[in-house]
Amino acid sequence: MSERDLVVHLARFAGALRAGGVRVSLSDEIDGAIALTLVDLLDRDEVRRALLVSLRIRPGDRATFEELFHRFWIEGVVSPHHPAAMMRVVEPVGAAGAPRPSPVVSARVSENSPASRQDEPEPEGGIPGYSPEALLRKKPFDECTPEELEEMERLLASLSVKLATRKSRRLAPTRGPGVVDLRRSFRRAVGAGGELRWLARRARVVERPNLVVLCDTSGSMDTHAQFVLAFMLSLERVAKRVELFAFNTSLTRLTVRRGKGRRGEMGGGLARFAAEVPDWSGGTRLGECLADFVERYAAPLVDSKTTVVIVSDGLDRGDPEILIRAMRAIRSRAWKVIWLNPLLGDPRYQPLARGMEAALPFVDRFAPAHNLESLERFITRLEVA
Amino acid sequence: MRPEIRALQEALAGEGYIAEPAIATALFLAQEMNKPLLIEGDAGVGKTDVAKVLARVLGTELIRLQCYEGLDVNTALYEWNYQRQLLRLRIAERDGQDPSQLEDLIFGREYLLERPLLRAITRREGPAVLLVDEIDRADDGFEAFLLEVLSDFQVTIPELGTIKAEHVPYVVLTSNRTREIGDAVRRRCLYLDIPHPSLEKEVRIIRTKVPGVSERLADQIARFVQALRGRRLARSPGVAETIDWAQALTRLHQDRLDPETVRETLGCLVKDRRDIDELSDAELSALVAQTAEAAAG
Numbered sequence: 001m002s003e004r005d006l007v008v009h010l011a012r013f014a015g016a017l018r019a020g021g022v023r024v025s026l027s028d029e030i031d032g033a034i035a036l037t038l039v040d041l042l043d044r045d046e047v048r049r050a051l052l053v054s055l056r057i058r059p060g061d062r063a064t065f066e067e068l069f070h071r072f073w074i075e076g077v078v079s080p081h082h083p084a085a086m087m088r089v090v091e092p093v094g095a096a097g098a099p100r101p102s103p104v105v106s107a108r109v110s111e112n113s114p115a116s117r118q119d120e121p122e123p124e125g126g127i128p129g130y131s132p133e134a135l136l137r138k139k140p141f142d143e144c145t146p147e148e149l150e151e152m153e154r155l156l157a158s159l160s161v162k163l164a165t166r167k168s169r170r171l172a173p174t175r176g177p178g179v180v181d182l183r184r185s186f187r188r189a190v191g192a193g194g195e196l197r198w199l200a201r202r203a204r205v206v207e208r209p210n211l212v213v214l215c216d217t218s219g220s221m222d223t224h225a226q227f228v229l230a231f232m233l234s235l236e237r238v239a240k241r242v243e244l245f246a247f248n249t250s251l252t253r254l255t256v257r258r259g260k261g262r263r264g265e266m267g268g269g270l271a272r273f274a275a276e277v278p279d280w281s282g283g284t285r286l287g288e289c290l291a292d293f294v295e296r297y298a299a300p301l302v303d304s305k306t307t308v309v310i311v312s313d314g315l316d317r318g319d320p321e322i323l324i325r326a327m328r329a330i331r332s333r334a335w336k337v338i339w340l341n342p343l344l345g346d347p348r349y350q351p352l353a354r355g356m357e358a359a360l361p362f363v364d365r366f367a368p369a370h371n372l373e374s375l376e377r378f379i380t381r382l383e384v385a
Numbered sequence: 386m387r388p389e390i391r392a393l394q395e396a397l398a399g400e401g402y403i404a405e406p407a408i409a410t411a412l413f414l415a416q417e418m419n420k421p422l423l424i425e426g427d428a429g430v431g432k433t434d435v436a437k438v439l440a441r442v443l444g445t446e447l448i449r450l451q452c453y454e455g456l457d458v459n460t461a462l463y464e465w466n467y468q469r470q471l472l473r474l475r476i477a478e479r480d481g482q483d484p485s486q487l488e489d490l491i492f493g494r495e496y497l498l499e500r501p502l503l504r505a506i507t508r509r510e511g512p513a514v515l516l517v518d519e520i521d522r523a524d525d526g527f528e529a530f531l532l533e534v535l536s537d538f539q540v541t542i543p544e545l546g547t548i549k550a551e552h553v554p555y556v557v558l559t560s561n562r563t564r565e566i567g568d569a570v571r572r573r574c575l576y577l578d579i580p581h582p583s584l585e586k587e588v589r590i591i592r593t594k595v596p597g598v599s600e601r602l603a604d605q606i607a608r609f610v611q612a613l614r615g616r617r618l619a620r621s622p623g624v625a626e627t628i629d630w631a632q633a634l635t636r637l638h639q640d641r642l643d644p645e646t647v648r649e650t651l652g653c654l655v656k657d658r659r660d661i662d663e664l665s666d667a668e669l670s671a672l673v674a675q676t677a678e679a680a681a682g
Contacts, residue, residue: 025572027572028572031418031420031575034418035414035418038387038413038414038417038418039387039390039410039414040386040387040390043386043387045386045406046386046387046390046406046410049406049407049410049411050410050414052407052576052577053407053410053411053414053415053422053575053576053577054414054418054575056423056571056572056574056575056576057576057578058425058576058578059425059578059580062578169454169455170454170455170457170524170526171455171457182467183459183464183465183467186465186467186470186471187465187467189467189471190467190470190471190474190491299562299563300562300564300565301565303521303563303564304454304522304563305454305524305564328619328659329619332619333563
């Protein structure tokens with residue numbers, strides 16, 4: 001295989017990886033081409049290892065890579081179709097035989113490369129035999145006047161802002177109180193002939209933490225579906241980095257449309273989220289869903305700067321041990337775990353929630369959120385720290 | 386396998402690091418392509434050791450930057466030695482010199498405290514190995530700053546001007562995956578994921594690192610640890626823990642595993658109280674019996 005053929009082959013391979021959902025950018029591809037010039041091409045394993053390193057294949061994409069590698073580099077089967085656009089960028093590098101892309105090339109590549117992987121395919125249609133709008137209409141919250149609903153939205157917005165704020169450990173110059181900043185103080189002193197006349201100070205910066213919100217959408221939460229939805233929508237508006245999940249019998253990661261949507265546009269958001277969540281108002285498998293979250297998403301999404309908010313009534317029919325394990329794992333990774341329970345304080349609510357009891361030791365803040373008053377009280381006590 | 390990669394693998398082994406071909410290939414490519422290497426993996430799989438042993442193989446200095454939340458440019462790059470500057474000013478004052486004319490002097494190189502990144506760039510004796518450890522702990526702001534340094538290996542200090550690297554260092558970044566590393570950094574680096582070692586590799590590591598250990602014990606230890614990893618503990622033991630444990634067991638003159646000793650020394654291996662509580666005596670005995678059987682068969 002000539003060097004040129006090799007580059008073509010690599011481009012097809014990369015195209016197949018992309019089609020398989022693996023994020024491979026054009027700069028990865030260029031690095032792959034360079035790496036192939038540096039290794040023993042007759043040694044399949046070495047080619048495989050070189051491509052793993054240079055295409056930056058993450059552990060999660062390993063299986064797809066292995067499968068396609070086998071097809072492309074061992075069986076030699078190549079799909080006849082490949083985007084020609086890809087070739088235009090790769091070719092100059094191969095042709096020039098340059099050991100490294102020139103800055104110009106890489107600059108152009110980064111401009112051309114798709115910024116992110118294609119949008120996830122939209123889930124198709126709604127769930128047959130179920131209409132969240134119809135459900136909502138039956139709910140007590142629907143008895144609220146429009147003014148009251150507006151009030152709820154306003155409160156949720158301020159809750160979202162508070163949740164989305166956190167004091168960083170990073171220190172930044174401040175005019176107010178703070179620790180003495182020797183660097184800046186001395187710097188002034190040096191300018192003033194060694195006279196230390198003024199002490200500069202630094203204080204912790206208030207920054208926006210990452211938010212991960214898990215909302216219970218099972219049947220027992222139906223009465224509060226409106227609350228849950230309004231909460232999700234208001235978070236979407238204010239938080240910079242928020243990840244939304246819905247769970248009932250299974251866990252669904254929701255597509256977040258940042259900064260979109262305006263207040264009072266509940267309907268659109270409702271339809272959008274509802275389309276994504278299978279089995280809305282079905283049963284609950286709280287423990288299993290949280291365990292699934294830990295397994296699949298905790299590592300990349302939850303870190304010491306992340307606030308995890310769980311909105312659920314804590315009703316769980318499963319093994320509490322599973323829930324405890326999951327909560328412990330979340331607690332050990334997250335900066336703060338907050339549990340909002342819309343059913344707490346509701347006279348019809350029977351506190352039989354085994355799951356809730358099991359999860360409580362791992363929660364930093366546990367608050368009822370069944371009506372406007374409780375929500376307001378929670379927000380005022382939630383300090384920024 | 387390309388001879389250079391094999392040679393590198395052997396050199397790493399010579400320094401006591403058992404490297405799979407994947408690790409040797411990644412290091413070779415990073416050197417040849419002049420790119421930083423980003424290594425991800427669970428705690429204790431030997432990410433940091435890759436950089437340490439690479440420095441020894443290359444016979445160069447290892448410069449380490451430990452990341453933490455709140456790490457800032459003053460700690461990572463440079464700081465002026467204010468105390469010395471002030472002292473110099475006082476002396477000038479006593480001698481009746483005009484302090485304002487001293488500015489060039491006190492903002493000279495000898496008043497500059499070099500922090501790891503600057504030191505890696507200004508090292509004259511040849512390229513160093515720069516280890517940026519646990520990059521996932523630093524904030525994303527620092528990541529962006531690091532990206533700038535890694536892309537052109539030059540640093541601008543307002544009072545001094547731009548300092549360009551004498552030799553471009555070999556850069557190794559490690560991450561425990563507590564958060565996703567930004568795409569920009571990822572794209573700038575080559576990428577290596579180090580999984581927990583295979584049974585054979587772990588046996589070899591134990592035998593290399595703990596000379597007094599018998600073959601049978603090393604085999605049993607490795608099997609036991611691998612079985613524990615399969616049990617999904619809150620904190621899975623890494624290779625570092627395996628080595629600690631093997632050392633403890635040889636100090637106790639054990640030549641095979643028995644449930645009592647395992648229970649007594651479990652703290653070397655499992656470092657989470659809840660995990661220790663969860664492993665019942667019966668389960669430990671079963672694991673020991675199972676590993677003894679597998680090792681014999």
